[in-house]
Amino acid sequence: MFKKILIANRGDVALRVLRACQDMGIATVAVHSTADTDAMHVRLADESVCIGEAASAQSYLNIPALISAATITGAEAIHPGVGFLSENADFAGVVAAHGLTFIGPRIEHITAMGDKVEAKRTAAKAGLPLVPGSEGAIADLDEARKTADKIGYPVLIKAASGGGGRGMKVANSQDDLAEAFSSARSEAKAAFGDDTVYLERYLDNPRHIEIQVIADAHGNVAHLGERECSVQRRHQKLLEEAPSPALTPKERAEIGKIAAEATRAMGYLGLGTMEFLYEDGGFFFIEMNTRLQVEHPITEAITGIDLVVEQINIASGAPLSFTQDEVRFNGHAIECRINAEHPTSFLPTPGTVKDFHAPGGPGVRVDSFLYSGYRIPSDYDSLIAKIIVHGDTRAHCLARLTRALDETIITPMPTSLDLHRLLVRDADIASGAYSIRWLEENFLPNQQND
Ligand code: ADP
Numbered sequence: 001m002f003k004k005i006l007i008a009n010r011g012d013v014a015l016r017v018l019r020a021c022q023d024m025g026i027a028t029v030a031v032h033s034t035a036d037t038d039a040m041h042v043r044l045a046d047e048s049v050c051i052g053e054a055a056s057a058q059s060y061l062n063i064p065a066l067i068s069a070a071t072i073t074g075a076e077a078i079h080p081g082v083g084f085l086s087e088n089a090d091f092a093g094v095v096a097a098h099g100l101t102f103i104g105p106r107i108e109h110i111t112a113m114g115d116k117v118e119a120k121r122t123a124a125k126a127g128l129p130l131v132p133g134s135e136g137a138i139a140d141l142d143e144a145r146k147t148a149d150k151i152g153y154p155v156l157i158k159a160a161s162g163g164g165g166r167g168m169k170v171a172n173s174q175d176d177l178a179e180a181f182s183s184a185r186s187e188a189k190a191a192f193g194d195d196t197v198y199l200e201r202y203l204d205n206p207r208h209i210e211i212q213v214i215a216d217a218h219g220n221v222a223h224l225g226e227r228e229c230s231v232q233r234r235h236q237k238l239l240e241e242a243p244s245p246a247l248t249p250k251e252r253a254e255i256g257k258i259a260a261e262a263t264r265a266m267g268y269l270g271l272g273t274m275e276f277l278y279e280d281g282g283f284f285f286i287e288m289n290t291r292l293q294v295e296h297p298i299t300e301a302i303t304g305i306d307l308v309v310e311q312i313n314i315a316s317g318a319p320l321s322f323t324q325d326e327v328r329f330n331g332h333a334i335e336c337r338i339n340a341e342h343p344t345s346f347l348p349t350p351g352t353v354k355d356f357h358a359p360g361g362p363g364v365r366v367d368s369f370l371y372s373g374y375r376i377p378s379d380y381d382s383l384i385a386k387i388i389v390h391g392d393t394r395a396h397c398l399a400r401l402t403r404a405l406d407e408t409i410i411t412p413m414p415t416s417l418d419l420h421r422l423l424v425r426d427a428d429i430a431s432g433a434y435s436i437r438w439l440e441e442n443f444l445p446n447q448q449n450d
Pocket of ligand 1: 201202275277287
């Protein structure tokens with residue numbers, strides 16, 4: 001096992017990895033930008049290294065600085081967290097070239113899944129059902145037209161390098177196609193430096209359901225059930241739950257088995273998430289994330305498995321601590337993402353936190369780096385806290401979540417807490433009757449944008 005791990009990230013995920021290391025008796029190295037000198041992950045780590053200026057490109061994305069930090073502190077492995085370099089195959093390669101262990105999947109799988117066109121090809125080969133769409137990248141408008149005619153409108157033009165819901169445009173008919181095609185390309189170019197796009201049928205009213213998979217280097221593979229992530233705005237998740245209120249036990253067992261078999265067929269290593277759209281009883285693969293997910297705690301809550309500990313074990317060469325047959329799903333869990341942003345306009349609201357009070361009591365977990373007096377920098381993602389609640393049943397979980405949200409205090413800035421307080425009391429949430437469009441249609445009717 002590793003003696004020392006460097007955590008190449010910040011915020012709640014840096015704390016999450018730090019806690020797993022501490023539970024395992026592994027020493028930790030935090031890295032931070034000049035904007036994060038007072039951050040909680042820096043305060044709680046055994047050692048810390050400043051790796052550059054506030055801008056991510058100069059710090060959390062600065063590969064030479066990260067490698068130097070690992071070398072001078074004698075860290076043996078690097079955990080990339082979520083976001084930043086977590087799905088960057090070049091980084092994983094440089095880490096390995098310096099004799100360090102990258103806590104994540106094999107480089108070939110990061111590369112394949114990082115390009116969504118290649119990801120769909122790999123998924124199809126591994127036996128996963130796909131959203132009907134183009135065979136590969138779409139070269140020009142003429143090809144887009146032909147493909148759209150074949151699969152039928154509405155269609156979605158998506159960036160091959162896409163992420164975070166960006167570079168995605170809907171065309172409802174041939175009339176919209178030229179505009180959607182060129183704006184998807186220019187958005188993709190601006191956001192990812194790559195204007196490669198592909199085309200998919202735009203599903204009317206699907207749910208987003210993803211499967212957590214995990215594999216070690218000894219041939220052990222398992223799935224850890226699904227997460228329902230349909231409560232979204234601008235294609236970004238806001239509230240997640242496990243299990244999904246939409247699936248029957250039979251559907252759950254089937255898609256879990258399909259995902260685990262695909263994981264084995266790919267020769268995948270480590271933790272991964274296969275994302276599907278689910279409509280009329282059918283599953284359609286959209287992408288695979290080759291890293292820990294923000295919403296992983298709800299899987300931990302219902303399985304009792306520490307996913308970060310498993311990740312570290314797998315990277316050190318140890319086998320999974322459980323077999324598929326030993327996985328037991330227990331009760332229901334929901335995660336609310338609390339962002340420092342206006343609850344309906346979603347404009348970021350960074351600034352100094354005056355009061356922070358986290359909820360507590362049975363079944364409540366809070367993953368947050370906030371403290372009273374902490375200054376939320378404007379340079380990074382707006383996620384400031386995750387409230388994760390576990391209950392015996394879905395109704396029990398919702399009752400606990402309602403009290404947990406009501407106990408929480410974050411002042412003075414507006415956050416998404418207010419929106420979550422409305423959501424948890426909503427009849428459609430109570431009955432589980434929602435799809436990926438539900439939030440925008442019901443709570444943000446003037447904000448639908450694709
Ligand atoms: P990203 O990597 O940018 O998050 P995804 O491919 O995971 O992109 O899609 C993000 C979200 O966009 C999905 O959860 C879903 O809400 C919506 N979406 C993606 N593909 C489709 C599609 N073919 N039809 C309808 N909605 C889609």
